[in-house]
Amino acid sequence: QNLLGKGFCSQRYLISSSCAFGERNFRAAGQISARILDLFRQTVHRYPRSQEFWCFRMRPPVASLRGVRRALSSPWHPRWQCPRAAFGSLTDDADTVFCTNVSALQGSSPVLLGLLDYFQRQTPHVGFFQPIGANPLNGASRYTGEPKHVALMKHAMGLKDPSESMYGVAEEEAKRLLTLGRFDELMDRIFVKYQAMKKAKDVILLEGATVRGLLGNHNELNAKIAAELDTSILMIMDLNRDNPGTASEIASRALRHRRELQADRASVLGLLLNKVPLAAHADIVSGVAAELADSGLTFAGGIPYDRIIGTARVNEFANALGAKQIYGRPELIDSDVTGIMVAAQSVHGFLDKLEAIRAQREAEGQTFFRPLVLTTKDRQDLVLGLAAASLSGACPPLGGLVLCDGGACAITPPVHAIMARLGPDTLPVLEVPHGAFETARRMARVNPGILPTSVRKVREARALFGRHVDVDAVASGMAVHREPRLTPKRFVWQIEELCRAAPQRIVLPEAHDHRVLSAAAEVAARGIARVTLLGEPGEVAAAAARFNVDVSRCEVEDHRSSTRLDAYADFLVEARKKKALTKAAALDQLTDINMFGTIMVAMGDADGMVSGATCTTANTIRPALQVLKTPDRRLISSVFFMCLPDRVLVYGDCAVNVEPTAAELAQIATTSADTAAAFGVEPRVAMLSYSTLGSGAGPQVDLVTEATALARAARPDLAIEGPIQYDAAVDPGVAATKVKGRSEVAGRATVCVFPDLNTGNNTYKAVQQSTGAIAIGPLMQGLARPVNDLSRGCTVADIVNTVACTAVQAAGLKAAAQQATSAAAAA
Structure with a gap:
C-alpha cells in the first residue's frame, strides 16, 4: 500500500503474498481466503489501479489448497495478475486465448509461435489446441496426416502431448458434420477433448480453423466455437501488401469484425495485425493504435511482412506434392526458392538459360535467385548435370530438382551410384507420383507457410513477434477478471463428470417405453449411472430387441415377483402407519411401478428414481411425498x-x-x-x-x-x-x-x-x-432421496439429462449425510 500510495503504480510491480504452511499449523481454508480477500479489497478500494498487480502464490497442502480455491470462487476471484508475473493461479481452469485469423487466411503461424514461446517462459504446463484439426500435412515425413500447426507446435516448441489430443475433430470429419448440419455433435466431440486438456494445463493457446472447401462464414463458426468453449478471441488480421488501406479503414474493419464475433456471443480480447507492409509499418501501427484508443479493443501491435517467412521453401513444395526426397540431406530442403522453372531442353541449354535469367535479375537489382526445377524422371541426364553443376558452383544456386513421372522411368543403378558418390551435400532431388501437368498445378497453388522442419522460419517468426508485439497487452487481457460462463455444453459435461466420479444406481420404472430403454442403454454405456429397469426380464428383453436397443449393461427387476416384496410391504406399512395401511393393501400398492421404485430408493436398493415418460406427474411424485419427506x-x-x-x-x-x-x-x-x-x-x-x-x-x-x-x-x-x-x-x-x-x-x-x-x-x-x-x-x-418427474413428451436426451441430474442429487445427499454423521460424532 505504501508503494502504491507513493505513485509506484505507474510501473508494473508484483505484490506477492507468499505463504508456506505445514500440515500441523495450517489454518482453515476459509480463514486464509477471508484474509486474502480482505487485503485485496482494502488495497483495491484505496488504489484502484493496483488491481492488475495482484498475484497470489501459496504453498499449502494440496487438500487445503482446493479449499482455498473454492473459497475464493467469488466476484473477487484473483484472476488479475501482473502480466509478466506468471500464469500459475488458484483456479482449476486454465487461462486460455483463442487466436483466429478474421481475414479467413492461414497465416497465423508467427503469432502462434510467439505466444506459445511467451507462455512457456511463464509456466511449464502449456497446451496448444485446435478445435478443428485443419490442413493435414502430406508427403512421406513423420508428420504426415497431422494438422499442420499441431505438428509445428509439437516439433518447433517441444510440446509433449500426443498429436491426437491437440485437436478436437479432423478437418474432413468436421466438414462432413457441418455439411449435414450436425454442429451440436461436432461441438460435443470438441468439448470432450478440450476439457481433457484443460485438466492438465495452466495455459492453453487455441487456434480457430479455416476449413478448406467449406461454404459459409468461418468467423461465425469460430465465434460459436469460442463461445461454447468460454474463451476470449484474439483477432489476427492480415493486411494486403500492395494496398493495406489507411489506419482508419483498418480500425473500422477490425471493429466490424469484433461486432460480428460478439453477435455470436464470443468475447473479444484484442487485435493483432499481420503482414503489415514494412515501408509503412510504423505509420500503420501508430495510426491504428490512435484510432482504437477509445474503442475498448486492445491493440497488441503489428507483425511486418517478412521475406523469409513470406517466401515459399522447398519443403513446403515437397509437402504440397507429397514428395519423397531421394538425394541430398533433409536440412537442404529448408531453403527459399524464388520461383519454378521447367527443364525440357538439353543440359547445356538449360544452364545457359539459368545464367541469362540471373544476369537479367541482377541488372534489375534483384540479387537473390534460387529456382526450383521441374522435370520428368526420364531426364536422368539433367539429374546428373545439374547435380554436378550445383556442387561445382558452375551454375546459379538451385533450390532443388523435382522429378515427376512423365516418362515413368525409374532412376537407373548407374545414375544412382553416381549420385550416391556425390555425397549428401548434393542438390536435393524430390520424386513425386504425379504427372507433369498435375505437379505443375500443385506447385502453382503452394502458399508460403511454416512447416515443422522450417527451422529458419520458426526462428525468424519468434524474433519478429518479440520485436513488434506488445505481449503484455495480450497477457493483461487474459489476466483481467472475466467471470467464467457456464455454457450448456460445459454444464452437461460437468454433470456427467460428477456422475462418473461417484456412480449411483437409478431406477427407471417405465421399461416398456422405447425412449426409456434407449436412454437406459445410453446412460449405462456412457458410465453416467448404474441403471435398474422394472419389468419382467423376458418382456424387457423382447422390447429392447424390438427397438434394437442393447440393455445388457442394465439390471432388470421384476416388481411383480421380486424377492424384496415382503420387506418393501413392511416398510410401506411402517411409513404409512398413521393411515392404518394394512400389509395386504401395501402389497397391492407395490404393484404400481412408481411405488415399487420409490420404495427401492427409500430402502437404499437404488439411489434415485426417474419416471413420468408415460404417467402423470401426480402418479410419479405422490409415492415420494408419502415416504421420502424429510x-x-x-x-x-x-x-x-x-x-x-x-x-x-x-x-x-x-x-x-x-x-x-x-x-x-x-x-x-x-x-x-x-x-x-x-x-x-x-x-x-x-x-x-x-x-x-x-x-x-x-x-x-x-x-x-x-x-x-x-x-x-x-x-x-x-x-x-x-x-x-x-x-x-x-x-x-x-x-x-x-x-x-x-x-x-x-x-x-x-x-x-x-x-x-x-x-x-x-x-x-x-x-x-x-x-x-x-x-x-x-x-x-x-426429499430425503431424489425422485424426479419427466414430461410425457420427453426425448431420449431429456431422460439422459434427468438421470444424470438425479445421480448428482443422490451423491450430494449421501455426502451431506456423511458430513452430518461425522460432525455429530466429533461433537
Missing part, C-alpha cells in the same frame, strides 16, 4: 435448469407450489441456491416480482420483500436480491439503469425464484419455446 424440510419444491444459448439459469419453483407464502418462498430460494451450487452453478438469487427494489407496490411485492428478508436472515452467506424484475436480474445493461449502487445479483443472477406457480410455469415454457432453450427438470427438492 423432517427438517417440510416443503417440497422443484427447479428447472434452463440451458440458454450462452448460460445456464436455475428457475424455481415452476412445478409444485401454487401460491407459496413468504416463508415458503424463502425456503424455495435457499433450497434452489443449494441445488444450483451442487451442480456447479454459483448461486446468485433473484427474488422476482413486477417491482425492482421498491419501484412498485402491492400485496405481491410485499410478499416477495418479506420472503427476501427471511431468506437473507436464514442464509447470510448467499447473495440474494429482491424484489427485482426479470430483466434487471439477468441483463447487465438493464440492471445498470434500474438498480442504483453495487449489487452482486443485479444483471448477474443465476437463480430466479418466481413468486407463484402461474408465473414460473408460464415463464419457463415461454423461454423454452421462444429461445429454443433446453429445460432440464423439474428436479424435486426437499
Whole structure:
C-alpha cells in the first residue's frame, strides 16, 4: 500500500503474498481466503489501479489448497495478475486465448509461435489446441496426416502431448458434420477433448480453423466455437501488401469484425495485425493504435511482412506434392526458392538459360535467385548435370530438382551410384507420383507457410513477434477478471463428470417405453449411472430387441415377483402407519411401478428414481411425498435448469407450489441456491416480482420483500436480491439503469425464484419455446432421496439429462449425510 500510495503504480510491480504452511499449523481454508480477500479489497478500494498487480502464490497442502480455491470462487476471484508475473493461479481452469485469423487466411503461424514461446517462459504446463484439426500435412515425413500447426507446435516448441489430443475433430470429419448440419455433435466431440486438456494445463493457446472447401462464414463458426468453449478471441488480421488501406479503414474493419464475433456471443480480447507492409509499418501501427484508443479493443501491435517467412521453401513444395526426397540431406530442403522453372531442353541449354535469367535479375537489382526445377524422371541426364553443376558452383544456386513421372522411368543403378558418390551435400532431388501437368498445378497453388522442419522460419517468426508485439497487452487481457460462463455444453459435461466420479444406481420404472430403454442403454454405456429397469426380464428383453436397443449393461427387476416384496410391504406399512395401511393393501400398492421404485430408493436398493415418460406427474411424485419427506424440510419444491444459448439459469419453483407464502418462498430460494451450487452453478438469487427494489407496490411485492428478508436472515452467506424484475436480474445493461449502487445479483443472477406457480410455469415454457432453450427438470427438492418427474413428451436426451441430474442429487445427499454423521460424532 505504501508503494502504491507513493505513485509506484505507474510501473508494473508484483505484490506477492507468499505463504508456506505445514500440515500441523495450517489454518482453515476459509480463514486464509477471508484474509486474502480482505487485503485485496482494502488495497483495491484505496488504489484502484493496483488491481492488475495482484498475484497470489501459496504453498499449502494440496487438500487445503482446493479449499482455498473454492473459497475464493467469488466476484473477487484473483484472476488479475501482473502480466509478466506468471500464469500459475488458484483456479482449476486454465487461462486460455483463442487466436483466429478474421481475414479467413492461414497465416497465423508467427503469432502462434510467439505466444506459445511467451507462455512457456511463464509456466511449464502449456497446451496448444485446435478445435478443428485443419490442413493435414502430406508427403512421406513423420508428420504426415497431422494438422499442420499441431505438428509445428509439437516439433518447433517441444510440446509433449500426443498429436491426437491437440485437436478436437479432423478437418474432413468436421466438414462432413457441418455439411449435414450436425454442429451440436461436432461441438460435443470438441468439448470432450478440450476439457481433457484443460485438466492438465495452466495455459492453453487455441487456434480457430479455416476449413478448406467449406461454404459459409468461418468467423461465425469460430465465434460459436469460442463461445461454447468460454474463451476470449484474439483477432489476427492480415493486411494486403500492395494496398493495406489507411489506419482508419483498418480500425473500422477490425471493429466490424469484433461486432460480428460478439453477435455470436464470443468475447473479444484484442487485435493483432499481420503482414503489415514494412515501408509503412510504423505509420500503420501508430495510426491504428490512435484510432482504437477509445474503442475498448486492445491493440497488441503489428507483425511486418517478412521475406523469409513470406517466401515459399522447398519443403513446403515437397509437402504440397507429397514428395519423397531421394538425394541430398533433409536440412537442404529448408531453403527459399524464388520461383519454378521447367527443364525440357538439353543440359547445356538449360544452364545457359539459368545464367541469362540471373544476369537479367541482377541488372534489375534483384540479387537473390534460387529456382526450383521441374522435370520428368526420364531426364536422368539433367539429374546428373545439374547435380554436378550445383556442387561445382558452375551454375546459379538451385533450390532443388523435382522429378515427376512423365516418362515413368525409374532412376537407373548407374545414375544412382553416381549420385550416391556425390555425397549428401548434393542438390536435393524430390520424386513425386504425379504427372507433369498435375505437379505443375500443385506447385502453382503452394502458399508460403511454416512447416515443422522450417527451422529458419520458426526462428525468424519468434524474433519478429518479440520485436513488434506488445505481449503484455495480450497477457493483461487474459489476466483481467472475466467471470467464467457456464455454457450448456460445459454444464452437461460437468454433470456427467460428477456422475462418473461417484456412480449411483437409478431406477427407471417405465421399461416398456422405447425412449426409456434407449436412454437406459445410453446412460449405462456412457458410465453416467448404474441403471435398474422394472419389468419382467423376458418382456424387457423382447422390447429392447424390438427397438434394437442393447440393455445388457442394465439390471432388470421384476416388481411383480421380486424377492424384496415382503420387506418393501413392511416398510410401506411402517411409513404409512398413521393411515392404518394394512400389509395386504401395501402389497397391492407395490404393484404400481412408481411405488415399487420409490420404495427401492427409500430402502437404499437404488439411489434415485426417474419416471413420468408415460404417467402423470401426480402418479410419479405422490409415492415420494408419502415416504421420502424429510423432517427438517417440510416443503417440497422443484427447479428447472434452463440451458440458454450462452448460460445456464436455475428457475424455481415452476412445478409444485401454487401460491407459496413468504416463508415458503424463502425456503424455495435457499433450497434452489443449494441445488444450483451442487451442480456447479454459483448461486446468485433473484427474488422476482413486477417491482425492482421498491419501484412498485402491492400485496405481491410485499410478499416477495418479506420472503427476501427471511431468506437473507436464514442464509447470510448467499447473495440474494429482491424484489427485482426479470430483466434487471439477468441483463447487465438493464440492471445498470434500474438498480442504483453495487449489487452482486443485479444483471448477474443465476437463480430466479418466481413468486407463484402461474408465473414460473408460464415463464419457463415461454423461454423454452421462444429461445429454443433446453429445460432440464423439474428436479424435486426437499426429499430425503431424489425422485424426479419427466414430461410425457420427453426425448431420449431429456431422460439422459434427468438421470444424470438425479445421480448428482443422490451423491450430494449421501455426502451431506456423511458430513452430518461425522460432525455429530466429533461433537
